Amino acid sequence: MATEQASERRAAHLRSITVTSLASLAGIAAGFASAMMVGTGGGAATDQLGLAIMVGFIVVQLPLLRLIGYELDGVKDHLYVAFMTFSLWFITWGILLTNHVKV
Secondary structure (H helix, E strand, O other): HHHHHHHHHHHHHHHHHHHHHHHHHHHHHHHHHHHHHOOOOOOOOOOHHHHHHHHHHHHHHHHHHHOOOOOOHHHHHHHHHHHHHHHHHHHHHHHHHHHOOOO
16 A cells, blocks of 8 residues: 555646646747747747747647646646746747847
């Protein structure tokens, strides 16, 4: 019985780490993709294409998580993935915009 509980806790922990890592890496990749596609010049921060790129990264993650074998259990999980991706995208692209980095 204790072994089963430990196994379930380990599986849940591994799922949490995988979902968080994938969402974070997707956000960082979306930030760099936004910098490459839109740039870091004058009007880049107001360009809607950067936001569309980030939304695209969110949409791609959801079936990818199912393909890996992790089912998202509802609105809470979907919002978590979207928030983590958005947050890391915002921070990454913000740093690249502020420093005028050419990618």
